[in-house]
Amino acid sequence: MDEEVTQVLPTPVASEAEVVLSCEQLTTREINGRLRELPEGSVVRITNAKGTHNLAVGLRRHLRITIEGNAGYYTAGLCDGPDVTVEGSVGWGLAENLMRGIVRVRGNASESAAATAHGGTVIVHGDASSRAGISLKGGTLAVAGDVGHMSGFMAQAGTILVGGDAGHALGDSLYEAVVYVGGKVQSLGADSRIEDLTEADVACAREIIDLAGFDHIDPQNLTRVASAKQLYNFDALKNQRY
Amino acid sequence: MCGIVGIHLKDPALEPRLGELLVPMIEALTGRGPDSAGLALYDRTTPDGSLRWSLRGPSASYDWEALAARLGEDLGQPASVEVKVDVGLLTVKAPVEQVRTRLADIAPEVKIVGVGEAMTLHKDIGSARQVCDRYGIELVGGYQGVGHTRMATESAVTTQHSHPFSPAPDLALVHNGSFSNHVMIRRRLEAKGIIFETDNDSEVAARYIGYWLAQGDTLDDAMRRVLKEFDGFFTLLVTSRDEFAVVRDAFACKPLVVAETDAYVAVASEYHALATLPGIESARVFEPQPEDVHSWTKK
Numbered sequence: 001m002d003e004e005v006t007q008v009l010p011t012p013v014a015s016e017a018e019v020v021l022s023c024e025q026l027t028t029r030e031i032n033g034r035l036r037e038l039p040e041g042s043v044v045r046i047t048n049a050k051g052t053h054n055l056a057v058g059l060r061r062h063l064r065i066t067i068e069g070n071a072g073y074y075t076a077g078l079c080d081g082p083d084v085t086v087e088g089s090v091g092w093g094l095a096e097n098l099m100r101g102i103v104r105v106r107g108n109a110s111e112s113a114a115a116t117a118h119g120g121t122v123i124v125h126g127d128a129s130s131r132a133g134i135s136l137k138g139g140t141l142a143v144a145g146d147v148g149h150m151s152g153f154m155a156q157a158g159t160i161l162v163g164g165d166a167g168h169a170l171g172d173s174l175y176e177a178v179v180y181v182g183g184k185v186q187s188l189g190a191d192s193r194i195e196d197l198t199e200a201d202v203a204c205a206r207e208i209i210d211l212a213g214f215d216h217i218d219p220q221n222l223t224r225v226a227s228a229k230q231l232y233n234f235d236a237l238k239n240q241r242y
Numbered sequence: 243m244c245g246i247v248g249i250h251l252k253d254p255a256l257e258p259r260l261g262e263l264l265v266p267m268i269e270a271l272t273g274r275g276p277d278s279a280g281l282a283l284y285d286r287t288t289p290d291g292s293l294r295w296s297l298r299g300p301s302a303s304y305d306w307e308a309l310a311a312r313l314g315e316d317l318g319q320p321a322s323v324e325v326k327v328d329v330g331l332l333t334v335k336a337p338v339e340q341v342r343t344r345l346a347d348i349a350p351e352v353k354i355v356g357v358g359e360a361m362t363l364h365k366d367i368g369s370a371r372q373v374c375d376r377y378g379i380e381l382v383g384g385y386q387g388v389g390h391t392r393m394a395t396e397s398a399v400t401t402q403h404s405h406p407f408s409p410a411p412d413l414a415l416v417h418n419g420s421f422s423n424h425v426m427i428r429r430r431l432e433a434k435g436i437i438f439e440t441d442n443d444s445e446v447a448a449r450y451i452g453y454w455l456a457q458g459d460t461l462d463d464a465m466r467r468v469l470k471e472f473d474g475f476f477t478l479l480v481t482s483r484d485e486f487a488v489v490r491d492a493f494a495c496k497p498l499v500v501a502e503t504d505a506y507v508a509v510a511s512e513y514h515a516l517a518t519l520p521g522i523e524s525a526r527v528f529e530p531q532p533e534d535v536h537s538w539t540k541k
Contacts, residue, residue: 051514072514089527091513092497110497110529129529130494149494149532167531 017043024048028055035059035082051091056084062101073110076103079120095122098139102211111148114141117158123212130167133160136177142212150189152179152225161208163217166225174227180205181223182216193228244405244418245271245370245391245511246498248479249519250486250538253505254385256520260285261374261382263519267508268370268389270515274418275391278404279373280365282414282481285384288359292335293411296355296363297345298401299328306330309349316344326377329355331362338411353402358412360483365390365404385540388481390416396424397442407445409452412483417444418496418511419475427471447472451480465489465535479509487537494532501525507538 019042021031031046035056038044046055046067053072056065056079063082067075070088080099089107098117105113108126115131117139124132124141130148133141136155143160149167152160155177165183172189179192180201188194197220205219247267251257260283268279288294299306306323310332314321321334330352334341338357345352356363364377370391374380390405397403406414421427424443427450432438436449447468454464461480465487468478477496479488488509490498501508501516503525510516513527530536 050517051512053512053514070513070517072512089513108527110499111494130532 019044020047021045022047023050023052023055028052031055032057032059035063035065038063049088053091056082070107079103089126094124095120098122108145109143113143114139117141121208121211127164133158133177133179136160140208142208142214144212144214144216146183149186152177152192153189155179159204159208161205161212161217161222163214171225171227173231174225175232176227179225181225182218182221185223185225188225191228191231192225195224195226197222197224243274243393245274245515246389246416246418246477246479247271247508247510247515248386248388248416248481248486248488249506249508250386250481250540251506252541256505257285257385258383260384260387261380264387264389265374265380266518267510267515268374268391270518271391271511272370274511275393276369277394277399278365278367278392278401279370279390280363280392280404280406280416281373281379281387281389282356282406282408283362283364283379283382283384284360284386284412284481284483285362285382286360288333289335292333293338293341293357293359294362295332295334295341295345295357296361297330297332298353298355299330300351302328304328304330304352306332309352312348313341313344316348317341326364329364329377356406356408356414358408358483361408361412361414363406363408363414365406366401367399367404386481386486388414388416388479396420397440400440402440403442405444407442407448409445409448410455413448413452413455413480415444415448415451415478415480417447418477419491421446421472421474421476423473443474447476447478455482461485461487462535462537469533477511484540485537487535488530489535490530490532492532494529498530499527500530500536501527
């Protein structure tokens, strides 16, 4: 599949100039089509977003994309490579199923930010709403502010860093993912528990804080939330059957 | 899915532009609800003590003047009517039940869509744009308006099944979501004498809130009762003559974005429906937390 795509695509040479795509002049489908045609390393500005859904989705090259204003649902969804910055806030499903790349939101993110992200980093400078990092599969979610209820629900792998407070039922049915919270935890979900912060945790959190550019979170002063493994006790090494 | 929009104006200078502000909002949510659309609009043009009845006739050629004359004669009060295609907005100074009974007697072919001192209610099958164009919503003034675009999941696509539902004078409810225990609650309300017009699940929530308001609840109290009694997914926007209130279920499965400025409070299922409002760039934009009732009262 990868080979086929490479053969069809033009030789990747990025132009110096920033490509500007306006949501007022182009449909969402046209914008995503244009983004898919751009060579590796292109710099793009998407203007007049005004809450438009599905911007910068399904991209597989390392583009540097800035979205002006607020974007809608599924911003930077299903991506594998691009760095996307939204200057405003975004709707539901930010960077859903991200594989690689950095998705940064200067404002707030609505529900299910970074849902099922396998890789890459999702950074929210404001707050994220309910179910942030739901079913995370290896990616990193860093939220400077608060997260809503049921965040980290069934997260399988990866890391969630919350600078502010976490809402009710944090980390319900967690697997191997770990959540760090700088503020208060309103309540823990089923089978999640607070654990001691280790040196490795501090190092991991520091790395995320540095990458995100946050300056208000002390990596030594975080609450570590992980699975209590009472519901989740599958262990492939013990030859368990399922 | 379904789409909800609403605007509650604080700045009287915006009142002549109510329809102009509301139409792009509801139209933006056509994708969430393409099968029907409806609006409840609130203004201060009804004379003191009079009620305005939003009535739907059997056809666009219905003789509303004759109905108004007959009704006025029967009630001993002058009745005036403004005609909008198949809808007659009939204004008369007489008690609700008296008018309702007379209408049922002399014009059983006419359906009552809503009634109030301030509220006008329009709803029909079709897209938001079609419904707004048919009833000239863009040109309407007022101080508060709500809109709904419907994607039916629980009951039929008809005019009666579309939102808003109005269980009492000036009261309107729009719902995004679905209730799972509405049949049980309907039976309990029916046992108390509440009459339903459709088998729609949202109508149950509307009549439930209407019932509790009649028992003396505040709107906030009645909406908190919904959280205790109703099982399912819901974002509700409920408006009365003076109030504008929203609530989301415990799981917050259905979206809502609120934008507040000094000039207005506006809500919509999705942000882009708010993007056309004046001053939205500097508005305080937030999502109501699960089970928090937010309400605003007209000063």
